[in-house]
Amino acid sequence: MKTMKMLSACLLLLPFISCTQVQDTENDAVIEQKIETLLSRMTLEEKIGQMNQISSYGNIEDMSGLIKKGEVGSILNEVDPVRVNALQRVAMEESRLGIPLLMARDVIHGFKTIFPIPLGQAASFNPQVAEDGARVAAVEASAAGIRWTFAPMIDVARDPRWGRMAEGCGEDTYLTSVMGAAMVKGFQGDSLNHPTSIAACPKHFVGYGAAEGGRDYNSTFIPERRLRNVYLPPFEAAAKAGAATFMTSFNDNDGAPSTGNTFILKDVLRGEWGFDGIVVSDWASVAEMIAHGFAADSKEAAMKAVNAGVDMEMVSYTFVKELPGLIKEGKVKKSAIDDAVRNILRIKFRLGLFDNPYVDEKWIEELYAPSHLEAAKQAAVESAILLKNEKETLPLQSSVKTVAVVGPMANAPYDQLGTWIFDGDKTKTVTPLKAIKELVGDKVQVIYEPGLTYSRDKNMVGVAKAAAAAARADVILAFVGEEAILSGEAHCLADLNLQGAQSELIAALAKTGKPVVTVVMAGRPLTIGKEVELSSAVLYSFHPGTMGGPALADLLWGKAVPSGKTPVTFPKMVGQIPVYYAHNSSGRPATRNEVLLNDIPLEAGQTSLGCTSFYMDAGFDPLYSFGYGLSYTTFKYDNVKLSSANLKKEDVLTVTFDLENTGKYEGTEVAQLYVQDKFASVTRPVRELKRFARVTLKPGEKKNVSFELPISELAFWNIDMVKTVEAGDFALWVAPDSQSGEEVFFKVVD
Incomplete structure (x- = not known):
């Protein structure tokens, strides 16, 4: 399909410049003239009719009667x-x-x-x-x-x-x-x-x-x-x-x-x-x-x-x-x-x-075009987030001769499409099970035993059966998560743990002693800390759509390398919510020297634990911070330089740095630029994302990457409710996520 080359430079500067399609002013003038002419001919009832949107219903004659009288302006569905x-x-x-x-x-x-x-x-x-x-x-x-x-x-x-x-x-x-x-x-x-x-x-x-x-x-x-x-x-x-x-x-x-x-x-x-x-x-x-x-x-x-x-x-x-x-x-x-x-x-x-x-x-000729399916697959590849990869479990190597495919999301063609798919066709979905079988052919034996028939299933008989089957495999691929109906409009949850007996399934699989690769397909971040601990590797794929199966299969076998990053903070437990990276600093931020729940001595003094802002049971950090995601390779950030350490409000700050692929796979890193206004007329977030870039590097390759940041983009609505850049001290980080990177300082002067 056609790729729109000019997009990146324009969009990465949003929302501070206009990328609006250039309007033909003469054509706009003609349109406005037509509007006024038509408006002058309209009755009040016809005008109100244009303001009325109805949802389509079975009897086309009834709708036609309203339309004929000019009482409908739009029809949905x-x-x-x-x-x-x-x-x-x-x-x-x-x-x-x-x-x-x-x-x-x-x-x-x-x-x-x-x-x-x-x-x-x-x-x-x-x-x-x-x-x-x-x-x-x-x-x-x-x-x-x-x-x-x-x-x-x-x-x-x-x-x-x-x-x-x-x-x-x-x-x-x-x-x-x-x-x-x-x-x-x-x-x-x-x-x-x-x-x-x-x-x-x-x-x-x-x-x-x-x-x-x-x-x-x-x-x-x-x-x-x-x-x-x-x-x-x-x-x-x-x-x-x-x-x-x-x-x-x-x-x-x-x-x-x-x-x-x-x-x-x-x-x-x-x-x-x-x-x-x-x-x-x-x-x-x-x-x-x-x-x-x-x-x-x-x-x-x-x-x-x-x-x-x-x-x-x-x-x-x-x-x-x-x-x-x-x-x-x-x-x-x-x-x-x-x-x-x-x-x-x-x-x-x-x-x-x-x-x-x-x-x-x-x-019908426009549907499911090969270019559409390829774009959907690439989107699913780039959207997947590698959260854990212990001992380089992934990608799977040629030494793996038998895999067990288990879990309720391994072959759930409807549910992997996710929420809001009124017109999606599950018969066109390629599931992980189908894609894995097509990818490995007769080179790898695939044992399929779902264990649970759907995400809320609590049948432990199926769990035992899946664990027994999985024990015969070299590697276990566990596909868990949420059915589509569990996210979307009016589908809110107070408990974000895996539903049904999915957690018990992961625990049973881990007891086999075989490496467990957990693939989560869900509509939101879930509190999966204990499942992560039991897994050798974890891939997170927010409901990946029609081509999610081939995308995940390619990632598991290394035909593609994960590059996704968390677009939202993953909490350890629901009690941390709201938890997000761009929070304001309290007057007593945690220092990490505080005593956590299980380490509190008996009859401890009231102020002995450290009077700072943290949860005694959840600690200081989320499960995964915003912008986090691993790769099959590793990247090194170095040599961060600023065009100037003293800038005026009309200046543009150029940040350059070296990014090197220090691993053995070609991969894409999402480099991120964060900024903090250190002291302002109102408290400002501890970090704010201002730029990002996807950089693809071969093993051993190094690139000098640059970000351009107009100082005007540091503006905020201040104590006087005026949007302005305030002079003062700033910090920035070039990093792989919102909690990493070396702090670099600059000033904005009047």
Whole structure:
């Protein structure tokens, strides 16, 4: 498939420069003129109809009746191109004004060819993976008539109990900004009006990932400074990348539901960022403001949503029902309706729907193209994270003649696809079991005994049977993790241990004395400390999609080398949550001299343990820090140099360093640049990711690598709520993860 070469330099500078597709101002002027002409011909009912999105249902005649009257602007969840064309034909040829419908669908990490879940794609630290995945999804989905997707999800999420972490890019603001902008680029292509382009919809605006207790739809409390420093930047990056639409989030923040929040929708999105596309509510989130207690009834909910800046309502119908009366009463201005309709028509014109509303009904030709499957496999390879590799257990060598393949995820074609795969086909999935058999042929005997039939299975008879079979093998490959249903929307967990008897399965396998390679396929970080201890090697693959099996087989046998890094911190236990690398320092940070739980003497004095910030039972560190991941080879960082140790605010800092492959395999390292503002008007994080680069080196090869960091990117919202770079002392680290590297200092001067 086509690779978009210009992406890297542009995206790695986000969110601080604009990578927006260059708009033809003359064409925009023509579009605006067409909008005004059409708007002048529309009745109030037709305008409100454009603001109404319905979900497709069985009776096409009923939908056609609404469309003919101009009461529907968008339809979601219709994926039959024959029905899409039939409904579109009613809109174009039988309605009074011939305004096309905008067909929408959740296409989160693939339409038919399923890529790793977005959290997995983020583990690649490769924006090209994100762009290619979105491009494949757009090509396949648009072939079915879909021209709008509700993705990317770019909620910064720091609580793995939250099931929707699977849909996002993890805990880091910068990584999420870069990957999210790449997805926007992939969905929308070089031009929105190309028939294979679909409008992106960054969601959920904003703060949804900070839901209390990791419980979906729950309240958040994010002060404005934290909102602007942590949660808004990925959305600003998406807006600068040209995102056509935005979606409001379900949550209330500090008591104000996002769907009725004028500050974020008007002041920030429209006013500060200049966004001129569609703002759509999440599913029924307008009506749900009643349950929030923010609106007394559907009338007040509709009023607050429209006045806050929502253009289109998804499925709850309060706009159609209540807006005529609200306008008559003067509680909603006609100008607000006109502005909303302008935004909707603008995107329909930019998508080229007025000129090309129909789709080729021979859509099957676009699905599962060889180039799509190859891109999905490469994404799965780059997304896999090697967490442990004791005594170089991996890659498997030619001396291995028998392998035992066990575990509920070894041959789970549906579950390895992950969450949000409405249109995925499990019959097209290549599982690890199938891929391993195809890879090794008759050179290696494969003993398959799953032990557990699914991840929640507690049948110990199967565990004993698997252990007995595995004892005959040279190496045991244990595929464990989560079924797809255990992550995603409304699938939150208070316990992040392996479900069912999977932990007992690993323990039984370890007792055989044979090397155990544990491969985890899941939608979130799990608390797998004890399983890691029992394993000789551990590969973590956030649900890897259609081609996950071949990717993992290649990694296990060394045809590919792991390069993924953790996009989110792995806790040792749930009680550590929230645990993330970019935290502020307390006034009493842990020194590691403190006494832990099992070492406390009897009748110890109250202050004898060290009065610092740590858990007596969990210690000081997470299980795995952000940015962590091993390779089959090793890398050495050396000779870090700065272009200057004293810089002005308008300067660009160049950081150079030597990176050397000191092992025996060719491999790719994700080099990471972290910065800390040492002293500021408000406390700043102990480290923040500012750059990263994938560097491929042959054994013994050394490269001089450089990062360019404009000092302007050190700006933050300060004590006076002004975004600025404050002069003072800074530290930086060039490192393989967020906890490593030698500290280097520089100053910013006025």
